[in-house]
Amino acid sequence: MARNIEIKARIDDFSAMYEKLALLAxxxxxxIDQDDTFFICPHGRLKLRTFSPVHGELIFYQRPDQAGPKTSFYQLTETHDPDSLRETLTLAYGAAGRVIKQRTLFMTGQTRLHLDRVKHLGDYLEFEVVLDEGETPEYGIAIAEDLLEKLGIERQELVDQAYVDLLNAKGKHHHD
Known part of the structure; x- marks a missing residue:
């Protein structure tokens, strides 16, 4: 399975962070508009990410809930009929929540920088340092820590939960 190192932080000033990222990128x-539906899944997370009526990705991943850099293992499958797949998986497993966001994706080296406006939740920055086969988690963590420093992100701004969990905790997830 593919691996990356992830960090997520809450952002107060979207425009200021956008400018910082633009300089680094x-x-x-x-x-990218993303509509994610999560399904009940006992040993990890299963989500269907819909980009358009004819393009989606089914993503299974495992990662610990902790505030600092963490390793995520994931497997991804493309679909050309996300709505039908959502219905099937909801019938089979049950839906666990939905996250609708607009993602601004910058790249710097092997790192994906996501500036996310999450419906009902607010603005967040997420890094994904994509690890090659031979690269250690420590190597990716060092890259992530360096970016935190460059962007002036404090430890207390880091978030240890997935968007779906933050929304569910607020009671704000909506079902169509």
């Missing part, structure tokens, strides 16, 4: 960002 290798090029212009992509802006």
């Amino acid at each position: 290798d090029g212009l960002p992509d802006i």
Whole structure:
């Protein structure tokens, strides 16, 4: 399975963070609308990410809930019929929540920088340092720590939970 090192932080000033990321990034960002449905899954997380009616990704991942850098293992499968797949998986497993966001994706080296506006939740920054086969988690953590420093992100701004958990804790997830 693929691996990455992830960090997530709450952002107060979207525009200021956008400017900092633009200076660090290798090029212009992509802006991507994402609608994620999570399914009940006993040994990890299973989510269907919908980009459009004809493009989605089913993603299974495992990662610890902790505030600092953490290793995530994931497996991804493309789909051309996300709505039908959502219905099937909801019938089979039950839905565990939904997260709708607009993601601004910057790249710097092997790191994906996500500036996320999450519906009902607010603004967040998420890094994903994508690890190659031979690279250790420690190598990715060092990259992530360096980025935290460059961006002036304090420890207390880090978040240890997934968006779906934060929304569920607020009682704000909505079902269509």
